[in-house]
Amino acid sequence: MSNPAIQELVAKTAGINTVARVADIGITLLHGGDFLFRMGDTLEGIFLVNAGALKLFRTTESGDQQINGFYTQGDLVGLDALDDGVSRCEAMALDTSSVTFISWGSLLSGKRGLDYRDLLKLAGKELNRESDLALMLAQRSAERRLAWFLIEYSDRLGERKLAVDEFSLPMTRTDIALYLGLALETVCRELARFEDMGLISKNRRRIRLLSIDCLRELAEGNEQ
Amino acid sequence: MSNPAIQELVAKTAGINTVARVADIGITLLHGGDFLFRMGDTLEGIFLVNAGALKLFRTTESGDQQINGFYTQGDLVGLDALDDGVSRCEAMALDTSSVTFISWGSLLSGKRGLDYRDLLKLAGKELNRESDLALMLAQRSAERRLAWFLIEYSDRLGERKLAVDEFSLPMTRTDIALYLGLALETVCRELARFEDMGLISKNRRRIRLLSIDCLRELAEGNEQ
DNA sequence: CGTGTGCTTGAGTGAGGTCAATACCTGTGG
DNA sequence: CCACAGGTATTGACCTCACTCAAGCACACG
Numbered sequence A, B: 001m002s003n004p005a006i007q008e009l010v011a012k013t014a015g016i017n018t019v020a021r022v023a024d025i026g027i028t029l030l031h032g033g034d035f036l037f038r039m040g041d042t043l044e045g046i047f048l049v050n051a052g053a054l055k056l057f058r059t060t061e062s063g064d065q066q067i068n069g070f071y072t073q074g075d076l077v078g079l080d081a082l083d084d085g086v087s088r089c090e091a092m093a094l095d096t097s098s099v100t101f102i103s104w105g106s107l108l109s110g111k112r113g114l115d116y117r118d119l120l121k122l123a124g125k126e127l128n129r130e131s132d133l134a135l136m137l138a139q140r141s142a143e144r145r146l147a148w149f150l151i152e153y154s155d156r157l158g159e160r161k162l163a164v165d166e167f168s169l170p171m172t173r174t175d176i177a178l179y180l181g182l183a184l185e186t187v188c189r190e191l192a193r194f195e196d197m198g199l200i201s202k203n204r205r206r207i208r209l210l211s212i213d214c215l216r217e218l219a220e221g222n223e224q
Numbered sequence C: 001c002g003t004g005t006g007c008t009t010g011a012g013t014g015a016g017g018t019c020a021a022t023a024c025c026t027g028t029g030g
Numbered sequence D: 001c002c003a004c005a006g007g008t009a010t011t012g013a014c015c016t017c018a019c020t021c022a023a024g025c026a027c028a029c030g
Helices: A004-013 A104-108 A116-138 A142-159 A173-180 A184-196 A212-220 B004-012 B104-108 B116-138 B142-159 B173-180 B184-196 B212-220
Strands: A027-030 A035-037 A045-051 A053-059 A065-072 A090-093 A097-103 A166-168 A200-203 A206-209 B027-030 B035-037 B045-051 B053-059 B065-072 B090-093 B097-103 B166-168 B200-203 B206-209
Touching (some): A045 A104, A053 A097, A065 A116, A065 A173, A065 B116, A097 A104, A104 A116, A116 A142, A116 B065, A116 B116, A142 A166, A142 A212, A184 A200, B045 B104, B053 B173, B065 B173, B104 B116, B142 B166, B142 B184, B142 B206, B142 B212, B173 B184, B184 B200
Antiparallel strands (some): A027 A097, A053 A065, A053 A090, A200 A206, B035 B090, B053 B065, B053 B090, B166 B206, B200 B206
């Protein structure tokens, strides 16, 4: 998140994550499995993730779920209710997480140094993110999808100045599979293949990228 | 060209169809295959589609393209540049089409009775649309994707008070395939199967939906 | 008329899904 | 400290659906 106003906001709220809910500043603490909001909820603002990780997903009538994205520190969640104020998604904590609620009013009052232009930019970023996901899902190869997933995750860590080549994934293999539109077994197998090829090493959620360049090539669909 | 609305439009704008953009009225006339904008173009506003049809797509480095959506009369195109003003997509006319350019300034000046809230709502709508697409692409079944495509197209015609059960598709089978992440042959075969099942009748681009309810069931993933 | 572009249909194949068995890791209670 | 349970991850065997390659058809246009 390159916006300095948001960076400042993250900095200000760092370290308050032991309080369950601090009404005056709008901080909420969630545990793994807790919902931040459900489908059909009316959202009066957006949530800034201070720590932890959330997944945003939709459930179809036939019961299967599609994960729209994973959100970690510095990300803003809740833009999907921009249309009519009602969320069509559910947001669930993957882990112990802390989020700050920011009402539309407060966001646009100028007190935070943000205006509707920034909000529009954020919406544009989110739009591009969804569009990227759709682009990827339309490519069939499981290898490519998974390489893309790892690279995207790594890149987003890089934006936060965290290590890009070694990290712990906050989500289960099932979540990855739902995100990428694959079977969970395929995710396991593909990861195992990457390990055999010397591209990564892994131990459960702990991942080390041994050849980011090569993974990036795979993600972009270039042969070799 | 049998569509009377388009014929009228062509008559009205006769003689200016070699001009890429008529600045004073902001109307652009496009022919099938013309680009409205390309990847990397800076967009100073959005485009309202008056008539015809456009496809919005992205091309990857490896050359394959993913179609993000089809836009017809009443749709707004160009929100994908909301982030930094630069489009990551290409917009191409599928057919003889007319679009009106609306600059950000003019859009937000209030002259058109719109403000940034409306724009945010539009962005939200677009976000949901992309999200729907991603949701669908993550479902593997070709049958379901195609049923969803037909229903979505029909619903959008309904929003414009047009016939929902009989229409001409403006795009080729290849475009449908790229949109849905399928092979073009699969699109043909699946359509043929729908015809065998008595759900539709078709003749090239001309489609008649014989059982919308049944198609909707298929699209939503409910069995039978 | 031929030629091009888009559409349809067939045959064969392989990537990825499904089902099933096993291993691993963490927490709980005896 | 060990036994057990439940959630998570891995691996194997099998099979299906959709992709690829290929050929033929239909319509539009010069």
